[in-house]
Amino acid sequence: MTDPDPFARTRALFDLPEGVIYLDGNSLGPLPRAARERLAQVVSDEWGRLLIRGWNEAGWIDLPARVGARIGRLIGAEPDAVRAADSTSVNLFKCLSAALALRPGRRVILSEAGNFPTDLYVAQALAQALGQGHTLRLVTPEAVAEALDEDVAVMMLTEVDYRTGRRHDMAALTARAQAAGALTVWDLAHSAGALPVDLAGAGADFAVGCGYKYLNGGPGAPAFLYVAPRHQAEAAPALAGWMGHAAPFDFAPDYAPAEGLDRMLVGTPPILSLSALDAALEVWEGVDLAALRARSLALSETFLAALEGREDLALASPREAELRGSQVSFRHPEGYAVMQALIARGVVGDFRAPDLIRFGFAPLYNTPAEVARAAAILVEVLDTAAWDRPEHRRRARVT
Amino acid sequence: MTDPDPFARTRALFDLPEGVIYLDGNSLGPLPRAARERLAQVVSDEWGRLLIRGWNEAGWIDLPARVGARIGRLIGAEPDAVRAADSTSVNLFKCLSAALALRPGRRVILSEAGNFPTDLYVAQALAQALGQGHTLRLVTPEAVAEALDEDVAVMMLTEVDYRTGRRHDMAALTARAQAAGALTVWDLAHSAGALPVDLAGAGADFAVGCGYKYLNGGPGAPAFLYVAPRHQAEAAPALAGWMGHAAPFDFAPDYAPAEGLDRMLVGTPPILSLSALDAALEVWEGVDLAALRARSLALSETFLAALEGREDLALASPREAELRGSQVSFRHPEGYAVMQALIARGVVGDFRAPDLIRFGFAPLYNTPAEVARAAAILVEVLDTAAWDRPEHRRRARVT
Secondary structure, three states: OOOOOHHHHHHOOEEOOOOOEEOOOOOOOOEEHHHHHHHHHHHHHHHHHHHHHHHHHOOHHHHHHHHHHHHHHHOOOOOOOEEEEOOHHHHHHHHHHHHHHOOOOOOEEEEEOOOOHHHHHHHHHHHHHHOOOOEEEEEOHHHOHHHOOOOEEEEEEEOEOOOOOEEOOHHHHHHHHHHOOOEEEEEOOOOOOOOOOOHHHHOOOEEEEOOOOOOOOOOOOOEEEEEOHHHHOOOOOOOOOHHHEOOHHHOOOOOOEOOOHHHHOOOOOOHHHHHHHHHHHHHHOOOOHHHHHHHHHHHHHHHHHHHOOOOOOEEOOOOOHHHEOOEEEEEOOOHHHHHHHHHHOOEEOEEEOOOEEEEEOOOOOOOHHHHHHHHHHHHHHHHOOOOOOHHHHOOOOOO | OOOOOHHHHHHOOEEOOOOOEEOOOOOOOOEEHHHHHHHHHHHHHHHHHHHHHHHHHOOHHHHHHHHHHHHHHHOOOOOOOEEEEOOHHHHHHHHHHHHHHOOOOOOEEEEEOOOOHHHHHHHHHHHHHHOOOOEEEEEOHHHOHHHOOOOEEEEEEEOEOOOOOEEOOHHHHHHHHHHOOOEEEEEOOOOOOOOOOOHHHHOOOEEEEOOOOOOOOOOOOOEEEEEOHHHHOOOOOOOOOHHHEOOHHHOOOOOOEOOOHHHHOOOOOOHHHHHHHHHHHHHHOOOOHHHHHHHHHHHHHHHHHHHOOOOOOEEOOOOOHHHEOOEEEEEOOOHHHHHHHHHHOOEEOEEEOOOEEEEEOOOOOOOHHHHHHHHHHHHHHHHOOOOOOHHHHOOOOOO
16 A cells, blocks of 8 residues: 555654745755754764763764765765765855866866856866966856866856756766866755755766755765765865875874765764754655655646736746646745744745745645645735835845 | 862762773863753753743853853953854854954965864865855965065964974964954964963964863863954854844744854753863852863873883984973873883873874872872883783774
């Protein structure tokens, strides 16, 4: 007998505030009950009772690999090819610097102007620091493939655009980049947990991603990185520390990188945040990613259909389902105020300057009924111009 | 009326396991009750209820600066010169790369061979990645001053040696380095919360330190960094991300560093771990650092006096109090087994290869009576060769 709604089970694993339709899990996932319980236990029983022995007896030292393995299943990684550590930006820096070092004769990092800004900032600062003439070449999403020439060391892309939800063809672009002699660094911030990813199948070289969006690891949760097995023994990131040493507890003065992926680790891992992420990932046990994708698209279609043809909303996302991640965005000249009016009515999405309103769909906890209701509330806000009030235009510091 | 024992008050703020004398707070500080309470509140009331609104309404976005300000008081920093972020290794990388960029004509990073290994690894990997001929010059602690020549770009030292507790004269060495035209990067991992530090008075340029030792922020707690106000507007670390942008929520494609110290931030901060550290730092409110130092030295002297003259223990720390941080170390050929025998008897210190046993003294919670008792137990372990058992020689993964 098949479960008529496998996502009713997963929704029950979250602590969701009453009266809120939360369509902002692409910015910060909600609280899994298991994360709250685990954190209380780690604090009281592990840190409080075991103290320093927690590193061995509670297995803290293995958390980067253990959490990495849980994430690996969601992104189609080979065994032992993912670690949880640091922030997405820091992981991107490690992967990008390691990739550049593997292509010493080339000087171009290729990306698109619409990539998530921190990715571009990481590349800009690294290129400048290296002082060897590296440059960041930015093109439109459609022009990436043809911009792959023999100068390109690394193609650095985010699979799913954070504003529009537009999805790159990872397999095709990876093949094209490698045919041009370049390596690839994929940012999976809006992919991991949003749709099936197949890093191994695509032959990706490096990847990074975020723990606090669709993985629900909590605010600022540790991020992850992936290095294809064929590169692990030669990766030499510009940023190295004791957790990446072959024998960290020998305290040797000379750096000798760990044989495998552990060389991508740097400092002492943040055990409290990592434990919350580890527990949050338990929600994914038994979740079929094809079913997740089908539900994600069904939610998106429900939302889109209800808003189709409105002249005051310009769809910023691809209309074709297969070209989208798990979000839908619209442009509205008063987008900020529209989103504030929605939030005041219990529909939480978010705003991205200058005029985008974003709605993320997370099948683990978003239901078809609440998505339909959210669309109806948006229609009402627009039809009645309910956004047109001074308090909805007042900008908060973080948007 | 003066408080006869101000540290009885602070000890009561910790949740300490019964039957344990914990002398390993220089490796991982114990659990402050306030950290447990805060974390439960942040998880349930902020993440759980506010969701994405937590960044504004719970002030998450301000945590790196707020926690930094609390730490700043303990290390004698100017106002707004400290941020909590990332790991110590990552912060060191940012500070070291920024310092090197401020001394473009020089190619030597000067340190000592006994510096904490991750500091050396960070410098080695950075020097190699820069590909501009930077080298790491390692000398003995005593030879640092005379090794400061016109090639030295940065003098990178840990104030208090993690093995021996030997303390550098920060003010004198900083002055000497600057007279030679070099910048300084100080690692305060074993200083912050262990003894009064006066960064501003010493004229230090950059500093980093650890949140999980004497600051009791929890396993792998976020670390901190300091940049002297005179360098903040020009610091350009090799590692930059959106939290260091002048306007992170404008999502502009080009990096423009924040005017001040925020440019040293990179990715999204780990709010759960940062909140625990923030609460842990409440313990320091009203603590007089001169009184802390006096108590620290009294504890160390109590311990040393009880072990004075033993032929089986070689003191690895300076005998003179003023030359030590807040720890005492001995060499013993069977140090590992000795420490395991101590731990089996409820006295927790730690072991550093090849033969060091380390005891940290944290006046916030260690009492004179328990330190005297710990010394007596060590005497008994040695006098009865209680360490000489197979189970005490079995090495754990993390030491």
